[in-house]
Amino acid sequence: MPELPEAEVVVSQLRGRVLGAVLKDSWVGRPDIVRQGIETLDWYRGTSIITIQRRGKSVVLGFSRNHETRYLLAELGMTGLLLFRSPNASYQKHTHLILSLEGGLEPELRYWNPRRFGRIYLFDRTGLERFCHKRFGCDPLTVPWEQFRQLVKGRRGRLKALLMYQQVIAGIGNIYANEILYRTRLHPYRTASRLNSRTIRRLYDVMQEVLLDAIRDGGSSVRDFLAPNGIKGHLVYDKVGEPCPAKCGKRIRRLVGERSSFFCPTCQRRK
DNA sequence: CGTTGAACCTGTTTGC
DNA sequence: TGCAAACAGGTTCAAC
Numbered sequence A: 001m002p003e004l005p006e007a008e009v010v011v012s013q014l015r016g017r018v019l020g021a022v023l024k025d026s027w028v029g030r031p032d033i034v035r036q037g038i039e040t041l042d043w044y045r046g047t048s049i050i051t052i053q054r055r056g057k058s059v060v061l062g063f064s065r066n067h068e069t070r071y072l073l074a075e076l077g078m079t080g081l082l083l084f085r086s087p088n089a090s091y092q093k094h095t096h097l098i099l100s101l102e103g104g105l106e107p108e109l110r111y112w113n114p115r116r117f118g119r120i121y122l123f124d125r126t127g128l129e130r131f132c133h134k135r136f137g138c139d140p141l142t143v144p145w146e147q148f149r150q151l152v153k154g155r156r157g158r159l160k161a162l163l164m165y166q167q168v169i170a171g172i173g174n175i176y177a178n179e180i181l182y183r184t185r186l187h188p189y190r191t192a193s194r195l196n197s198r199t200i201r202r203l204y205d206v207m208q209e210v211l212l213d214a215i216r217d218g219g220s221s222v223r224d225f226l227a228p229n230g231i232k233g234h235l236v237y238d239k240v241g242e243p244c245p246a247k248c249g250k251r252i253r254r255l256v257g258e259r260s261s262f263f264c265p266t267c268q269r270r271k
Numbered sequence B: 001c002g003t004t005g006a007a008c009c010t011g012t013t014t015g016c
Numbered sequence C: 001t002g003c004a005a006a007c008a009g010g011t012t013c014a015a016c
Helices: A003-017 A125-135 A145-153 A159-163 A174-184 A197-216
Strands: A021-030 A048-055 A058-065 A068-074 A081-084 A095-102 A108-112 A121-123 A254-255 A262-264
Touching: A003 A048, A003 A058, A003 A081, A003 A197, A021 A048, A048 A068, A068 A125, A121 A125, A145 A197, A159 A174, A174 A197, A174 A262
Parallel strands: none
Antiparallel strands: A021 A095, A048 A058, A058 A068, A068 A121, A081 A108, A095 A108, A254 A262
């Protein structure tokens, strides 16, 4: 369920429930999921959680002891979840890491990921920064307009591929890329560098609006999501054959090739 | 170097 | 109903 808005919702819930908690114990189910590079989880025992942040689609917890901080980065992949559980809750298949906590509002945090796309990484500060620098480009919510404009201008590939290219723009996945392009009325296969500045501006504004709306809704990139107000989370994703929400008369189509692209053939022209 | 598609896994949905 | 194929929110690596 994880793109930027979902990761943001995870982070805000973790902040409210376990920020400041002390790590009492940890359990690793799959060493191939929890990458213990230079760091090992042993060090983390007895430390307290002092920072909780999002990087791209990943969630990063900072653990500290005696002014030294180390980090745990959780990639959620396609199916990864961080879940609060009570210590006597039964073991659920595909649980790869359990953190026992004390002093927060939740006694246990579990990493559950059936499809196992996604890892847990342990880093010191420089390790974290090096990793993030290599993997994550700008954040779509905070990138300055001028930087975004230049970055789009400089890419000759497909617009949708650019939106999902984490090393350039970190946080947007297939669902939100589709929504952003639909709301901007741009075909997924338009060439990024050929957009004019006015169009890029529209893309920039819509991108932030779509992501912020989704965060406000508590994350919507799940199938059959329905916001409390009864409005569907997505306009086009997974809506093949349904009429275009703009009532242009055409039906939503799907392009297969990279990932599934859902779009309206009249509202989003390829040119 | 930039871009594209297949591979990685398991669970669920779709179609015969 | 039963079974197999198709498909799924992401990232990485090889091939062009």
